[in-house]
Amino acid sequence: MTGMVALYIFMLAAFTGYEVISRVPVILHTPLMSGSNFVHGIVLVGAMVALGGAHTPLEKTIGFIGVLLAAGNAVGGYVVTERMLEMFKSSGRAAQERRAHGQDARAGSAARDDQERARTAGKRPH
């Protein structure tokens, strides 16, 4: 890839990022920061290439740390973002799920108890 082409990619990607984010409602800011945090976890492929080409013990050590950190960035970013976004529901969908008992099974037990209670409260006749 020549320098100019790389520069064009850089420019277009910068505008893309700006445009994609500019329409995000405030309620999604934290998940979105987390989501973009996950996306730069792509540094993992770079760390793999760097370690893959390392020769001396020093290079190998730093490469090893790099891959470890990058894998943490990618996996941690994904898990946390997914957990947050899983919880977003509208009134309609929340009511549907209350009926179907389709609550998140992975929530902590305390949270589950409370949700159970909340569900019972929600079922009372209006």
Next chain:
Amino acid sequence: MLAGISADLAIQASYFVTAVLFIMGLKRMSSPVTARSGILWAGAGMLVATLITFLYPGMSNYGLMLPAMLVGAVLAWWSGKRVAMTNIPQMIALYNGMGGGAAAAIAAVELYRGGTEGYASTTLAVAGGIIGAVSFSGSAIAFGKLQGLITRSIRFRGQQFLNLLLLAVALVLGALVAAHFNTSLGVVTGFFVLALVLGLTMTLPIGGADMPVVISLYNALTGLAVALEGFVLNNAAMIIAGTVVGSAGTLLTQLMAKAMNRSLGNVLFSGFGDTGGAATGEVGGSLKPIEASDAGVMMAFAQKVIVVPGYGMAVAQAQHKVWELSQLLIDRGVQLRFAIHPVAGRMPGHMNVLLAEAGVPYDLISDLDEINAEFETADVALIIGANDVVNPVARTDKSSPIYGMPILNADKAKNVIVIKRGQGAGFSGIENALFYLDNTRMLYGDAQKAAAELIQAIKAVG
């Protein structure tokens, strides 16, 4: 030879697919309806890119690579699944710092190896290295502050001068390396050490209240560092993903700083954020306590209640109780809404995440612009562990550090009930004039306990 060409083609095609999936994923995350699928798309992109990279020509050290990936992935998976929703902001800081550290590590390997050819490539490696290293150590400090491991903000005279000096020396060393003038082990090492120290000294004086902005900034910086190292490695996926995050993160940082009525420079260099001590001060009137039973009756017979949650709700893990309380009121025919300030909690949207966790539908939740006009017609504004975001001083007192910050107009409601742990000032240390108004009553106690008492009181009304 042919195999080499087809492997290269497969890698480039996969990176292209990854870039598309990332951008589509982020786009889908911009609406609550499609957000969930957005992270799945982006996740698929990451999987494709990671797997195809094993085919990269001329790679070795797989015996190191696989354990490193495994250890990093398992630790992050474990911690990410385990962390309470309240502590999400510091986890984002932690994972972000890891990404910055990885970018710096790539730069270090390339520079130690002398693997970069040409001045442009080395300069980009150096630039990505310093940005990644600052993001790494800075994010670590941000994590420590939010986690409560670092409680003091260390400040001293000449701190900004020291930071500038560190930056200048690091840049000189970086320039020596970039110009291929001196690429010795010592110079490269010195460059990285100084960059890491700079991240520490830059972040230590910043108070906890400003950390969301700082984390967002480091998120953008990590993106930029990844893009720069992408240029060095000629890796299109890294360039595109890193740049998209860099620009998106910059915009997000600006939005946050704007919501707090602070400029980014002010956040980074003024040292305000957990002191504000000078302006703590004279507010007339007295604090008037109320019993939970009375407060419960007041809300049970209200027509319209607006709930304003803040960090106090997060600390007390009260979101489930608060939703239970709200459902009781809704069942009684009370018009109930949640009002969320953009910077309530530790991050924009932090409260939304917690309420979503408790099962609150997002269409009951309104942000500042949507709801501010409605406080005038509300019978009760219930403030749960929020402070600065409802402080009317921001509208009136020019000497206050939060003057000019847009606030929720809770003081316009007919009655205000404030659930608060004690009589101390809030996170910023600024006295809150709202608490002293004639129509304000203070309900002291832990938010979870207070909500439980209110539930009892409303049930007793029948």
